[in-house]
Amino acid sequence: MxxxxxxxxxxxxxxxxxxxxxxxxxxxxxxxxxxxxxxxxxxxxxxxxxxxxxxxxxxxxxxxxxxxxxxxxxxxxxxxxxxxxxxxxxxxxxxxxxxxxxxxxxxxxxxxxxxxxxxxxxxxxxxxxxxxxxxxxxGGSSDRQSRDVTARVMEMPAGRWLVGAAGVAIVVAGVVIGVQALRRTYRKKMKLGGLSPRTRLLVDVTGVGGGTARGIVFAAAGAFAVRAALAYEPDRAKGLDDTLRSFARTPLGPWLLALVAAGLVLFGVFSFVLARLRRV
Structure with a gap:
């Protein structure tokens, strides 16, 4: 042959x-x-x-x-x-x-x-x-898991740098997710032909709002990992629950948490929309 x-x-x-x-x-x-x-x-x-x-x-x-x-x-x-x-x-x-x-x-x-x-x-x-x-x-606590993993990694050679690098990568991923949502790049992967204006509006409201909120949460979680690495304190790393609760401790109080939470609900709905309309 x-x-x-x-x-x-x-x-x-x-x-x-x-x-x-x-x-x-x-x-x-x-x-x-x-x-x-x-x-x-x-x-x-x-x-x-x-x-x-x-x-x-x-x-x-x-x-x-x-x-x-x-x-x-x-x-x-x-x-x-x-x-x-x-x-x-x-x-x-x-x-x-x-x-x-x-x-x-x-x-x-x-x-x-x-x-x-x-x-x-x-x-x-x-x-x-x-x-x-x-x-x-x-189904354990994401906060405890995050602290435990961070502590184990920090015990490794150059572990502090690994945690910091991972945190920076998560921050970057969050920014990319948010920017892509705002630019509506998800449209390139969806079958939108023939949809009514109302359905297109649903796609964009859930896609932009949900994707932006998801990106913010990712970026915030990554920032906490970077802070943990800089301070050499694993307990400063936060899982999803603590990251979300941290929004309520800002000057905007629980209203910022409510806004981000509503965005996550929108992303859940957007995932259902993708399950129907995404090109696979």
Missing amino acids: NAGVAGGLARTGRGRARRAANGSAAEGAARAGLAARGVIYLLVGILALQIAFGGGNRQADRGGALAELSDRPFGAVLLWALGAGLVGMALWRLSEAAFGVTGKDGHKAKKRLPAAARCVFYAFVAYSVLAFAAGSGG
């Missing part, structure tokens, strides 16, 4: 693999994952709103959201469904990392590497949700 034939067979094999990854099963996994993400953000936003207005006894993070869901009718079934959806999200990101992302230059490393990182992240989130559903933990 000469090199040309071998190369042709290899390209054919990659093409078949790509088509399989982009098939109906992968599309279903992606849409289920986006919907599952929407549930978590919606619940976290609602819990944060309750905190802002002086109510609620749960933490505004993934653990609190899972506990809230488990108290609902058929809560166990909902938790397993949520975990399965997040597994679908991880598999979708894995297929993007392996075969390329939808859109221009989707086969390039600059698009595939972030997809790989998202795969790892959502695999961890899916594991934590499924562990909670199975009754073996997974």
